[in-house]
Each structure stands twice: as structure tokens, then as C-alpha cells.
Amino acid sequence: MAGKSDSTFAPPGEEWRPISPKLAVVRRLVMLFWLIVITAAVAIAFSVGGYAVVAGAVVALAVIIVIWQWWLIGRQVKVYRYVEREEDLLVTSGILFRRLVIVPYGRMQLVDLVAGPFERMAGLASVQLHTAAATTDAKIPGLVPSDAAQLRDRLAARGEQRSAGI
Amino acid sequence: MSQSDDTGVAASAPFGATEPRHTHPLTPLANGARFLPVALLAGIVLVGQNVDASNLVLGLLLTAAGVVVISLLIAGLSWIAWRRLTFWFDDQGDFRVASGVLTRTERRLQLSRLQGVDVVEPFIPRIFGLAQVTIEVAGAGDSRAQIQYLSRADAQDLRNSVVARAAGLHPDVGEAPQQALVAVPSRDLVISLLLRGSTVALVLLTVVIVVATLMTAGPVGLLWILLGGIPLIAVIAEYFGFYNFTIAKSADGLRTRAGLFQVQAQTIPPGRLQAVEFVQSWLWRRKDWVRVRITVAGMASDDDQNQSGSSFRQVLLPVAPYDVALSVVNEILPGVNARNTPLHRAPARARWRAPIQHKFLGVGWDDRVFVTDRGRFVRRLAVAPHARTQSVRVTQGPWQRWLDLATMHLDSPVGPAKVIALYRAAEEARQLADEQNARAQIALKTDPAGRWMQAGNRQDDS
Structure with missing residues (x-):
């Protein structure tokens, strides 16, 4: 069954381009940071309140979540792919919740180049496409900034050529 | 209630630039008065909280005085703003509004990009015989001008001359003649609202709240309930x-x-229609009634927040027999009969993902539109023209993956109509997406979004 679904979201025959594996490092660090902050706060609150056992359980749960997320993030970054075709852009992603979005260049209204603080530290950037529909949600993270800028310019130029209003 | 009553009034604007003019002089008073109900409510709450029974009369008097003073203050401020607000058409025939007391703003609306003009008569201004005109052009962010308030006839004239100029016609051409299609009888409206699952739930909830309040807070609590x-x-x-x-x-x-209290009027230009949804509640089926909701580009800014899909702008018909609704939609999407489009049903195994509605899931298309069907108790038939497809998506959660199912989405601008082919065979979902993408791209080339209205259109009819 898995094989069939794979071809639903990223069939062979296209030159699917992966994103940088460095994104996994960034996401794992961000995940660790938040989990440690939240777990520490909750665990300390419980142990101060005299529920040391509960605090221990919270920490154990957090460790399980970290392991699971660590694995999941690695997989997610591995399957995040995109392909620029003649008339449209395809982006596929997701492990548990799989997604494929097809955006015709003629529908693009804006192409953003974004780099959050953690992405910048790792030398990464994202390209985000917008159409008139808010649900389009075509984002390509984990690009080398120079590649991202080129991709943005390429997409914007194609969008310009084929632009058709909404 | 026909709009064409007002068309005979001569618009004095010459073709080209017009003199800057003010809104109606009663505007500040209307603005002050608009605040009264809110202030009264707030006052009553304050009195209710802070004054015991012995001081009730004094408290009420003070509240009344306070409300009057604040309303006058608002009217005064509004008067200053009113003096500084002017609007006119410039040499290029575009619409301009200058406003602001401390910060002066001058906004220019390019009428060739007009999305729509609304005339609204809010309750209080309506008592003064005033109406508000909202002009919206295509553009990112806030690209509208609200002219508050004009007399009803002036508002209608302004609307007509904006529409005429946008179409490249002489502004005095008046309003395009209109032909009444449907009037919703009050009785049908009441019955349709009562025959809805959500109304039944709301009645139950209301009973629970009233009983609970009476039991916990006593009769005094009723006052709070009445306040919303x-x-x-x-x-x-x-x-x-x-x-x-x-x-x-x-x-x-x-x-x-x-x-009833606030009168709203909207014009839906054919080219701006992004998607339509026919919604049929379970209890409406015997009468074959349906509500038609629409997604229109632009003209949404305020209503984007309203997800209930019952705001005036999102509704093309609050209730009507299905065939009447189809014929109305046909006026904006000629040659489209959504109900007769052959639908492909979801595979039998979709029942493991959607045990209730699986038999009602469907997807279909013809050479102009894409149609999806869903819902067991509330049937939703959604229609979107290929030429308005923004993007297509395929999604699959873990449960759908186990069943080898996937869902195909057609992305439209924010609005009540959701075009979604739920729980198809995974391969089929991908195929649907690819084919719809191809259809959308062909339509994109042959039918780019038109202007708000073509000048030719209108002269044919008038």
C-alpha cells in the first residue's frame, strides 16, 4: 500500500528536488529548545507542589516525544521535495499527513523569500508562494539562500509572464 | 424596494473631473446617535454593578446624562472629521477621497480595477434617511473607500456614476435597468430558519442557559442573559x-x-464569482429548499472573519427551491447545471473513514466547472469554474493512507464555498488533481479574469 501512495504524491518521471538536510538540524534544535523549556516549567511546578512522581512522568513523556519527533523531523525533511515544471510548481511533503500542491505559475500573486532566525544561523532560507487562495500553502523551506533567491526570481518571472489576475 | 426608483434623479457630474464635495451634513449627528445603543447598554451594566436599589434613579439619570454627553462629544469629533472629508472624480476619471484631521490622507481608487460598489443603510443612519457607499478596487490590503453618509438618492447616484465610469460610460447614464428574479417570502425565510439543525441546537442551548441562570443567579441573572x-x-x-x-x-x-433594520445591497459581477455552494439542511429536503452561498474576490475584508457563512455578502439566496436557485446561479455561470453534472462516487472503502456521509461523497466536472458533493445531514454541493482555480492539492492523513484513500482540494480565495473531493482512491485523487490542473491552465489562457464590467455588455441591455 505504501508504494502506491508514494506514487500518488511524488510519481517517478519528474526531477524531484530535495531540500537541504541541514533543515532537520534546525528543526530538531527548535523542537528541543521548546520541549526543554515547557517540560522544565511543568516539571518544576509539579515538584514544587510536592508531586515529584508526576514531574518524573512528565520528563519521561518528554523524552519519548523528543525521540519520536527527532525521528519524524528527519523523515519529514527527507521527503520534502519540489519540482518546477513548464507551467506549474509542485511541492510535496509530510509523513503522517501527506500533501501535494500544484500551483500554476499564472496564479501566483507573490513570491516571498523568508529566513527565520534559526534558519539564518544555519544558512538556510524559504521560498513561499501566494495565490489569491489562502489555502494554497506552497512553501519550500531548507534552501541555500543564493538558490532560494534564484528560485524566487525564476518563479516571479514566470508568474509575471503568465499572470492572469484572479 | 426596487433600486431603480431613484434613477430618475439627475446626477450633475460632468464626464471628467468633478468638484470635491462633502458627505451629508447630518453625518456627525448620525455618528453620534449610532453610539447611543452601545452607550446605553454599557451604562445599564455599570449601574447594575455599582448602585444598590436606593440609588437606582440617580444612577439611571447619571447614566443618561453621561450617554448624551459622550454621544455629543462623538458627534462633535465626527463634525471635525466631516469638515475635512471630501470626495471627487479626478481628470482621469478615478475616484478620490481626501480625509483626516491630524494626518491628511488622499486615496485614489483606480476605477478600471473596480471590484464592486455596495450601498448599505445601517439602522441608525437609515432613520436619518442616510446611506453608506463602499467602493472596492482590486489590490492588496485595504483597497476600499467608505463614504459615510449620503442621502439615499445621492448614494444611489454615486454608485451609478462609479459603475458607469468603470465601464467607460457617461456618468449620467443612470443605473442599468434590472429585472427582478426572486423575492424570498418572509414566511419561507422563517420556516427555513426554524427547520435547521443548528436552530434546534440553539433553542436547546438557550433553554439550558436560561434554566441554569435562573437556578444559580435567580431572576437578576435574566438581565445578563438579555444583554447578549x-x-x-x-x-x-x-x-x-x-x-x-x-x-x-x-x-x-x-x-x-x-x-429589516439595516438594509444592505450588493452587486455581484459575473467575473468575480470564485465558487458557489448549494447547502441543503436535512429538514429542507422535503421542500427541496436550498441556500446558495458564494465566494467572491475582493469585497470580503470584513466578512473574512465570519466563518458561519451567513453574512449578507456570502449569501446569494438565503432560501429558495432548488430549481430556482439553479436558474439564478445560471445567470452568473451560463450553461452550468450543477445538479445535473454526473458525479463519481467515492469508493466503498471510504465508509471506514466517513461512515455517515460516504454514500454522498462525489466529484464531477464538465467543460466549465468542477463540482464536489459531500455531507449526509447537511448536503453541500460546491461548484467552481475552471478559470477560477487557484491551485490544487492532494492530502492524506494516516487513516486515509491505511485505506489507500486521499482527498483532492481545489483552492479558492477565502469564502464560504469549499470545493473538496473527499476520500477518493489515492490514485484517483492524484489523477483528479492533475486533470483539474490541466483544465484550469487551459481556462486560464482562454478566460483570464475580466474587468469588472465590459462597456459593451451594458449597452446591449440598455
């Missing part, structure tokens, strides 16, 4: 909002108009 705690108010507000609903056809689009 009754869920049923939503239904009553809907009734007032859609009261006397009429829809008419004219060269510049479909015109809807409704309202």
Missing part, C-alpha cells in the same frame, strides 16, 4: 438580515438586497 447571552439571537439576527431578500439581474451583475 442568548444564542438564539444569532437566528433572529439572520432573520432581520435576510428580511425582504430580493435578487435582480442587470447588465452589471446580480443585485441582492435585504434587511
